[in-house]
Amino acid sequence: xxxxxAGKVAGVLDLFxxxxxxxxxxxxxxxxxxxxxxxxxxxxxxxxxxxAAARQALEDGxxxxxxxxRAGEAWSESAGGTSGALxxxxxxxxxxxxxxxxxxxxxxxxxxxxxxxDAIQRLGGAQVGDKTMVDAAxxxxxELAKAFTGANAAEAILQAAEVAREAADxxxxxxxTLGRARVLGEKSVGTPDPGAISFSILMRELGRHxx
Ligand code: ADP
Ligand code: MG
Ligand code: MG
Numbered sequence: 233x234x235x236x237x238a239g240k241v242a243g244v245l246d247l248f249x250x251x252x253x254x255x256x257x258x259x260x261x262x263x264x265x266x267x268x269x270x271x272x273x274x275x276x277x278x279x280x281x282x283x284a285a286a287r288q289a290l291e292d293g294x295x296x297x298x299x300x301x302r303a304g305e306a307w308s309e310s311a312g313g314t315s316g317a318l319x320x321x322x323x324x325x326x327x328x329x330x331x332x333x334x335x336x337x338x339x340x341x342x343x344x345x346x347x348x349x350d351a352i353q354r355l356g357g358a359q360v361g362d363k364t365m366v367d368a369a370x371x372x373x374x375e376l377a378k379a380f381t382g383a384n385a386a387e388a389i390l391q392a393a394e395v396a397r398e399a400a401d402x403x404x405x406x407x408x409t410l411g412r413a414r415v416l417g418e419k420s421v422g423t424p425d426p427g428a429i430s431f432s433i434l435m436r437e438l439g440r441h442x443x
Contacts, residue, residue: 233335238296241330242286244438245303249283251437252276252430259426266420274313275430281310282323295332300324300344314356315365315427321355322348338383341442342376345389345435349373362411363420365427367403372396372435390439393432400428 252259252275260272285306289299300323308320326344330336349369358364360371375395379388403425406413413420 234295234331234333237330237334237336237340238290238294238299240336241296241299242283242290244441245279245283245286247437247441248434249276249279251434252279255430255433259430262423262429263426265423266416267426270313271315271426271430274311274316275319278307278311278316278319282307282320296330296336297327297332300327300330303327315430318352318356318365318427321351325351338385339380341385342380342388345376345438346373359411361406361413363403363406363413363416363425363428364411365425365431367406367425368396368400368428368431371399372432386439386442389435389442393436393439396428396432396435400424400432403428 252272256272256276258272259275260269263269263271282303286299286303289302294302304320304323304325304327306320307323308317310316311319326348329340329344329347349372352369353366356364356366358366360367372392372395375392376388379391381388401424404422406425407421408414408417
């Protein structure tokens with residue numbers, strides 16, 4: 233059963249790599265307006281590296297926990313950049329929720345997503361309103377905790393992903409007075425935060441994939 237769980241987790245990383253490749257140009261376009269334009273590339277490289285590391289770990293006979301740790305390390309290394317370090321840390325933290333030898337329950341994926349977001353918040357230190365992926369991830373996390381009843385992981389993730397998408401879109405209105413938004417300057421007003429957008433897309437696709 234632990235082999236089956238590891239295979240499913242590797243499948244999610246394949247999914248993320250496919251989605252990031254598909255969204256690469258658009259995420260790059262958004263990042264180019266207020267940032268340095270490399271968010272699409274960072275997410276595409278990071279997720280591709282993570283998926284390859286996961287496939288290798290699976291071949292080596294690793295369980296889900298080890299697989300996610302290796303995938304997270306590969307994401308950070310392959311992506312470079314701020315979001316790469318944060319997504320890498322999120323996968324490693326998500327891995328700590330799994331057991332290499334045991335199976336998984338309905339709540340395991342929800343707990344793993346929650347642990348991943350917690351790592352992003354702790355490591356990045358961003359607050360809501362700073363115009364970062366936390367603006368999407370924090371409301372996602374709250375909605376997920378409310379929506380999850382113990383069995384409906386896919387449905388709860390989809391519901392939370394809708395809240396995350398609205399919150400990500402709303403980052404376009406953030407003016408340059410707070411946190412990272414001040415660094416981004418007035419140029420970023422009218423454009424959403426690319427990391428918040430990519431976060432919400434990946435969570436929507438995860439929800440669909442689990443459905
Ligand atoms: P870089 O900023 O190094 O070029 P990316 O373009 O890949 O890296 O990622 C930029 C995204 O990283 C931003 O859109 C934002 O969502 C996210 N980000 C930046 N700093 C932080 C932080 N301290 N906490 C959380 N997310 C952050
Ligand atoms: Mg960038
Ligand atoms: Mg950069």
